[in-house]
Amino acid sequence: MKKGRKELQVVGDRVLVKPEEGETRTQVGLILPPGAVDKDAVQSGRVVAVGPGTPLPPLDSEDSEPWKAPRGDGRYLPLQVGVGDVAVFFRKAAVEIQFEGEKFLVVPHAAMLVVVRESRVPDRMPDKI
Numbered sequence: 671m672k673k674g675r676k677e678l679q680v681v682g683d684r685v686l687v688k689p690e691e692g693e694t695r696t697q698v699g700l701i702l703p704p705g706a707v708d709k710d711a712v713q714s715g716r717v718v719a720v721g722p723g724t725p726l727p728p729l730d731s732e733d734s735e736p737w738k739a740p741r742g743d744g745r746y747l748p749l750q751v752g753v754g755d756v757a758v759f760f761r762k763a764a765v766e767i768q769f770e771g772e773k774f775l776v777v778p779h780a781a782m783l784v785v786v787r788e789s790r791v792p793d794r795m796p797d798k799i
Contacts, residue, residue, distance in 0.1 A: 671719040673770045680721040683779040685751055687715035687759070688772075712783060713761040715775060717753055722746040724779070749779050756786040 671678045671686065680686045690713075723746035751757055763781030767774050 671769075673772075676770065678719065678769050678774075680719045680776070682721045683724045683749060684721045685717055685749065685757065685777050685779060685782070686719040687757055687764070687775045687777050688718050689713060689715040689775050690756075711761060712758055713764065713775075714756055714758045717751055717755045717757055718774065720749050720751060720753060723748045751779065751782060751785050752787070754788070757782050758784045758786075 671680075678686065726745040726747055728745070757777070759777045760781045760783070764775040764777045767776060
């Protein structure tokens, strides 16, 4: 994620989330104190960036010697969550960071409970098939 001249890069199987603020009012209009909102075990937010995924071991080769420098960028198991999704995750697993004055949460992929994704089905059929 770029902001100005700086870039925030997520590593491994972590996800960068812009948290949604907790509801401070009930459906009947009662205002909840901050302590009541903070006690929730789960939180949600919009996914802003994702890491490359879970690192996988290199493919075995005939001359695999552990002291040699690894070739290539490595292999990763991709994550199920994508940029733009709304993720629901365990609040205690998230780490809060500040980047360019904005609050974000870094959440491990394993702490994700569900992902809400908008339908990627086109609104209309293409003119030519």
